[in-house]
Amino acid sequence: MYVCLCKxxxxxxxxxxxxxxxxxxxxxxxxxxxxxQCGKCACVGKQVTQQAIKDA
Ligand code: FES
Structure with a gap:
């Protein structure tokens, strides 16, 4: 899924x-x-990143 639509x-x-x-x-x-860009995805982006780091 798209986390960030702007980018x-x-x-x-x-x-x-x-x-x-x-x-x-x-x-x-x-x-x-x-x-x-708009910054709306920052919260989800951060969550996805942290989850991925945990799973790594
Ligand atoms: Fe706008 Fe990510 S959706 S910066």
Whole structure:
């Protein structure tokens, strides 16, 4: 599913970044642009990132 519509970021993309070594929301944000435009997705983006890190 899309987490961020502004930057077209999916939860799958976030999980993949974590798989590839991203270990924080700010890293994911920097790499995808998620949450950097309207900011509405920041809360969900952060949750997805933290869950992915927990599962990693
Ligand atoms: Fe992610 Fe707007 S939906 S910045």
């Amino acid at each position: 077209a970021v999916t939860d799958g993309q976030i999980r993949q970044l974590v798989d590839e070594g991203a270990r924080s929301w700010s890293e994911v944000r920097k790499q995808t642009g998620c949450g950097t």
